[in-house]
Amino acid sequence: MTDKIKSIIGSSNLAYVRSFGCQLNISDGEKIKGLLKNMGYGLTEDENAADLIILNTCAVRENAEDRIFGIVGSMKKLKELKPSLIIGISGCMTAQEHIAEKIKRSYPQVDFVVGTSALSSIPRLLLNCLQGQKFGMDIAEYDDFSQAAEQVRESSFKASVPIMFGCNNFCTYCIVPYVRGRERSRRQEDIIAEVRQLVKNGYKEIMLLGQNVNSYGNDFGETNAFPKLLRELDRIEGDFVIRFMSSHPKDASKELIDTIFECNKVAKHLHLPLQSGSDDVLERMNRRYTAEKYMETVDYIRSRDDGFSLTTDLIVGFPNETDEDFEATLDIIKRVKYDNIYSFIYSRRSGTKAAEMEDSTPDEVKSRRMRQLLEVQREISSENYKRFIGRKMRVLVDDVSKKREGFVSGKSNEFIIVEFEGDKSLIGQFVDVEITDAMNWAVLGRMI
Ligand code: SAM
Ligand code: SF4
Ligand code: F3S
Secondary structure (H helix, E strand, O other): OHHHHHHHHOOOOEEEEEEOOOHHHHHHHHHHHHHHHHOOOEEOOOHHHOOEEEEEEOOOOHHHHHHHHHHHHHHHHHHHHOOOOEEEEEEOOOOOHHHHHHHHHHOOOOOEEEOOOOHHHHHHHHHHHHOOOOOEEEOOOOOOOOOOOOOOOOOOOEEEEEOEEOOOOOOOOOOHHHHHOOOEEOOHHHHHHHHHHHHHOOOOEEEEEOOOHHHOOHHHOOOOHHHHHHHHHHOOOOOOEEEEEOOOHHHOOHHHHHHHHHOOOEOOEEEOOOEOOOHHHHHHOOOOOOHHHHHHHHHHHHHHOOOOEEEEEEEEOOOOOOHHHHHHHHHHHHHHOOOEEEEEEOOOOOOOOHHHOOOOOOHHHHHHHHHHHHHHHHHHHHHHHHHHOOOEEEEEEEEEOOOOOOEEEEEEOOOOEEEEEOOHHHOOOEEEEEEEEEOOOOEEEEEO
């Protein structure tokens, strides 16, 4: 099939792939790029120059979907200017049948739609388009793609490595289990081989991905498989840092935390999504932990290192969240003192359990709570970051600073943004930095 496509498109066709949403989706986008490269496409960052456009979509919140519908709508113009242009939509939006049907019905500029577990059908769908077929759709669940495909990675020093796919948790607000299917873990030896190769190729940051990495290996009947995997990866020789996300608090074991502290290459940072500090809301979210149980995990971490870096995800305005529920969230935030939070206003996702729940909280109350939450966190972050002043931090430089001329920006082992004077030759390198100042979103320092 690949040869047939090559013979039709010749040698100068360009593909533009744009991914939205989480790092797992971005990783899928890198695999789609690998697939297209194999078929003879060149890759471009300019949609106007493209002969093929694939939008790899996210469905986690309504505003993510609206934005993508807006972009698909604006592509009508591109198609009018270049009628041979092929437009495909992949990712989590298309895994919902009603959305795939809506695209087919209302966006005639789209040539094909492919679901998250059917990415290996892209060559067949493309060939059909190139041979003049009107609209192609495959949203079946095959899942033969995620394990094997080659990737065109976006960075030459930071690599994402999915260790598992799907989710079994069915948090009542969340669409992910419906669009990504049940948990499937990759084999440990495949992950180790991939990481070993990445390190050999000069990658400095390995980000292990899964919707809940703590249940890695459960489908093989293994227990504590994730801490064991971390210990194996830590043994790989080379200068690199291992990160991972996300870690569901209900499964964040003592063994996991001990492993983080005992493995030199594992970053001293844990992203532990709280979602809400109210037991009533947590129960209605089906999170399967209480605020107290969550705090036991935090206290254990703090007992080993009271400056350990924690970050979290929070949802504001879950159906019928009361003022007391929200106060309980603020209370936990003040107790934990996260270095950073990622907060979202609840978005109703049709097909989920929470979508059926009554919700009498007005939008303006939700927005007010969100502003209050961000204000509280701003104060916590700026106070927290002062603990780094005078300390030495090892920073992997990402880019030149967007805010300060002559400065570069990177992430410390603790996942804190660090800016210091330097030039772009430092991008992709580890640099030791002495911290001299703290703000509420980053720390400043000087190269040692
Ligand atoms: N599996 C990860 C976990 O449990 O932490 C999170 C995956 S989800 C892609 C990322 C975050 O999006 C969640 O932690 C949650 O805070 C947020 N989220 C998911 N569904 C949402 C919804 N319907 N409305 C608002 N935020 C949502
Ligand atoms: Fe969604 Fe919950 Fe699964 Fe995370 S653990 S992906 S929030 S269902
Ligand atoms: Fe979005 Fe799908 Fe990720 S819904 S957050 S791209 S798993």
